[in-house]
Amino acid sequence: MATALMVKALINGIPVEVEAGTSILDAAKKVQVNIPTLCKHPDLTASAGCGICIVKVKNNRKLLRACCTPLENNMEVMTHDPEIVQTRRTVLELIMSNHPTDCLICGRNNDCELQKIAAEFGIREDLFERVLPEIPVDKSTGTIILEPKKCIKCGRCIDVCQNMQDVWALSFIQRGFKTRISPAGDIKLAESPCVRCGQCSAHCPTGAIFENDETQKVWSLLQDPDKHCVVQIAPAVRVAVGEGFGYPVGTNLTKKLYALLRRLGFKAVFDTNFGADLTIMEEGTEFVERFVNKKGPLPLITSCCPAWVDYLEKYYGDMISLFSSAKSPHEMVGALTKTYYAGKKAIDPAKIKVVSIMPCTAKKYEISRTEDMSASGYQDVDVSLTTRELIRMIKQAGIDFKNLPDEDADLMLGDYAGAGTIFGATGGVMEAALRTAYFAITGENLKDVNFTAVRGLQGVKETTVNVKGTEVKIAVAHGLKNVKFVMDKVRDALKNNQPLPYHFIEVMACPGGCVGGGGQPYMVTDDIRKQRAKGLYDEDAGMPKRCSHENPFVQELYKDFLEKPLSHKAHKLLHTHYKARPLYVK
Amino acid sequence: MVVENLADDVKKVVERWKDKEGNLIMVLHDIQDHYGYVPREAALEISRQLDQPLARIYEVLTFYNYFKLQPPGKFNISVCLGTACYLKGAAALIEEVTRVLHIKEGETTKDGLFHLQIVRCLGCCGLAPVITVDGKVYSAVKRADVMEIIAEHSKNHGQK
Numbered sequence: 161m162a163t164a165l166m167v168k169a170l171i172n173g174i175p176v177e178v179e180a181g182t183s184i185l186d187a188a189k190k191v192q193v194n195i196p197t198l199c200k201h202p203d204l205t206a207s208a209g210c211g212i213c214i215v216k217v218k219n220n221r222k223l224l225r226a227c228c229t230p231l232e233n234n235m236e237v238m239t240h241d242p243e244i245v246q247t248r249r250t251v252l253e254l255i256m257s258n259h260p261t262d263c264l265i266c267g268r269n270n271d272c273e274l275q276k277i278a279a280e281f282g283i284r285e286d287l288f289e290r291v292l293p294e295i296p297v298d299k300s301t302g303t304i305i306l307e308p309k310k311c312i313k314c315g316r317c318i319d320v321c322q323n324m325q326d327v328w329a330l331s332f333i334q335r336g337f338k339t340r341i342s343p344a345g346d347i348k349l350a351e352s353p354c355v356r357c358g359q360c361s362a363h364c365p366t367g368a369i370f371e372n373d374e375t376q377k378v379w380s381l382l383q384d385p386d387k388h389c390v391v392q393i394a395p396a397v398r399v400a401v402g403e404g405f406g407y408p409v410g411t412n413l414t415k416k417l418y419a420l421l422r423r424l425g426f427k428a429v430f431d432t433n434f435g436a437d438l439t440i441m442e443e444g445t446e447f448v449e450r451f452v453n454k455k456g457p458l459p460l461i462t463s464c465c466p467a468w469v470d471y472l473e474k475y476y477g478d479m480i481s482l483f484s485s486a487k488s489p490h491e492m493v494g495a496l497t498k499t500y501y502a503g504k505k506a507i508d509p510a511k512i513k514v515v516s517i518m519p520c521t522a523k524k525y526e527i528s529r530t531e532d533m534s535a536s537g538y539q540d541v542d543v544s545l546t547t548r549e550l551i552r553m554i555k556q557a558g559i560d561f562k563n564l565p566d567e568d569a570d571l572m573l574g575d576y577a578g579a580g581t582i583f584g585a586t587g588g589v590m591e592a593a594l595r596t597a598y599f600a601i602t603g604e605n606l607k608d609v610n611f612t613a614v615r616g617l618q619g620v621k622e623t624t625v626n627v628k629g630t631e632v633k634i635a636v637a638h639g640l641k642n643v644k645f646v647m648d649k650v651r652d653a654l655k656n657n658q659p660l661p662y663h664f665i666e667v668m669a670c671p672g673g674c675v676g677g678g679g680q681p682y683m684v685t686d687d688i689r690k691q692r693a694k695g696l697y698d699e700d701a702g703m704p705k706r707c708s709h710e711n712p713f714v715q716e717l718y719k720d721f722l723e724k725p726l727s728h729k730a731h732k733l734l735h736t737h738y739k740a741r742p743l744y745v746k
Numbered sequence: 747m748v749v750e751n752l753a754d755d756v757k758k759v760v761e762r763w764k765d766k767e768g769n770l771i772m773v774l775h776d777i778q779d780h781y782g783y784v785p786r787e788a789a790l791e792i793s794r795q796l797d798q799p800l801a802r803i804y805e806v807l808t809f810y811n812y813f814k815l816q817p818p819g820k821f822n823i824s825v826c827l828g829t830a831c832y833l834k835g836a837a838a839l840i841e842e843v844t845r846v847l848h849i850k851e852g853e854t855t856k857d858g859l860f861h862l863q864i865v866r867c868l869g870c871c872g873l874a875p876v877i878t879v880d881g882k883v884y885s886a887v888k889r890a891d892v893m894e895i896i897a898e899h900s901k902n903h904g905q906k
Binding site (some may be wrong): 322328329330331332333334335342344345346352353380686743744 | 786789790799801802803804806807808809815892
């Protein structure tokens with residue numbers, strides 16, 4: 161491999177050497193200089209949108225934007241002098257002149273990039289008359305709320321929606337001062353192709369795109385003596401929640417979370433990881449049925465990601481038969497809480513309220529996606545909160561999270577194998593399914609359960625797994641822009657009657673899988689995604705049981721209640737249907 | 747608006763431009779020439795036939811002032827806001843049209859009769875401020891004249 165071309169330059173008089181093509185903004189970080197910016201996000205292409213990152217380069221009369229100017233050999237860059245700082249200040253004051261000042265009642269209060277930078281610059285007065293556009297709030301999706309008047313037009317959400325996710329719900333419309341974020345042609349977000357992945361909300365620097373905060377709803381339920389509140393946490397939440405409390409990124413806080421949730425007042429604390437093990441039993445069996453017994457079409461495509469479900473229903477309506485009918489883990493736990501758990505504990509299911517803590521905004525949509533989500537006779541999951549909302553609840557409750565003791569979950573729907581916990585990372589569902597499918601096909605457990613080929617952040621991962629002489633071709637895609645490559649291959653093969661490129665496909669809408677979910681703490685980067693995933697893989701590696709079919713409480717559930725995977729009862733409670741949906745309602 | 751043969755109309759236009767780079771804007775021009783505006787149904791059809799996201803199409807449609815998203819009125823009122831007309835008080839004429847007809851720039855009255863458009867310089871600055879209605883030029887217009895100009899056209903149409 162050829163060594164990368166390097167360039168040498170001076171930044172504030174400090175020598176720096178970086179790969180050719182590195183922006184001044186990134187090069188400056190190597191010599192401990194932070195150039196402020198409001199539009200550049202490590203995940204996204206630089207767009208020179210905000211104008212805050214301007215710097216001076218010797219022998220150049222202009223002020224250059226550090227985010228999109230590559231460092232060149234022998235450049236002498238100045239990042240901070242009184243003139244530069246004053247210019248940045250003016251740019252910031254102009255941005256603020258079109259931004260509301262109701263920070264105290266904004267969801268991003270204390271967690272807003274614009275607020276932070278205004279504080280750093282010490283802005284104490286409005287130099288320009290404030291002009292605020294009157295644009296209505298869009299709450300139509302019930303998952304993410306669009307408040308365009310808080311938008312600073314940095315363009316991150318547009319880049320996320322169009323390029324990272326290939327969804328094309330959001331765009332800028334109009335021009336100049338009238339420019340604003342909007343779905344195509346001024347319709348509501350719910351009428352657009354939006355799949356509620358929430359990546360726009362996770363990348364927005366201000367409160368312009370914010371999750372539908374339902375923490376008050378949960379507080380009310382917890383206060384109601386007539387309600388029996390039950391909670392479950394998703395795999396990816398446990399390795400991200402700590403970021404709200406100063407833990408190193410990727411710290412796995414499962415047992416502290418159990419203790420916390422009991423302190424908040426939940427009567428039973430379950431784990432979505434149990435549901436993940438159960439999903440593997442159902443989906444793994446479904447795969448064996450289709451692959452070995454030829455009952456049903458291949459490739460089988462995973463369906464636990466609700467943004468992916470929505471995307472498939474909208475963009476690949478012709479391929480619905482390939483979709484696993486298994487519900488997502490939190491829906492399975494919800495349905496079983498109001499049937500199996502209610503029965504065993506003799507509690508009226510009408511009084512049970514299930515709250516799920518998810519790394520995801522689309523889960524808020526999933527809980528009432530179709531009537532299948534009320535398989536128990538009641539809505540199976542009542543409220544779905546994001547990790548960000550949970551962090552706020554912990555702070556509201558005045559609980560010293562860091563010093564809480566460890567506790568265990570209620571095992572009936574809370575125990576899990578290592579396979580369940582890796583669901584939170586891209587490739588995890590596939591790896592978990594392979595562990596159990598191997599057992600189902602051969603009757604033997606794998607000697608080495610690690611499938612490292614499906615781990616990591618490569619956009620599409622393709623590999624072939626040898627199951628005692630039979631080759632299983634698999635693909636894993638994450639980040640919706642990577643889906644097209646995989647799905648088009650399948651569509652072409654099916655159309656031309658060619659051999660299938662894959663037998664089994666896992667898709668997660670968000671880059672990195674759920675660890676990088678749209679409801680996770682802000683300012684995620686690939687580094688952070690890797691560390692959160694590591695928190696899950698480390699937990700898996702240390703567990704006595706690594707495969708879903710070894711989970712004793714899953715075994716008991718089948719023995720006592722569901723009979724066997726894909727039984728009539730399992731179908732009723734744990735499976736669902738899909739339908740093709742139009743891209744545009746209007 | 748019910749547009750007959752919309753898919754065919756779009757197809758003809760798309761056929762004409764499909765091999766040209768940057769064809770979206772040319773297709774939109776042709777559609778507007780044909781219908782007088784770009785109906786949403788046409789934008790959706792263009793999206794399908796050109797395999798371009800609708801969001802991209804509306805980025806273009808709303809960026810250029812030239813494109814209209816609503817049907818034009820029977821009578822098109824153009825108020826000039828070029829430098830000379832502006833200095834001679836054209837802003838008040840726009841206000842007056844809005845007051846009388848309850849339409850803002852780019853909008854059409856509910857009865858479909860009048861459409862208000864703002865233009866930059868019609869090339870007859872000596873006559874400022876200028877209003878044209880379907881090509882007929884009214885010069886040195888005063889606020890009080892606006893009602894009369896509107897009445898002249900609605901009368902021609904057999905109303906009021």
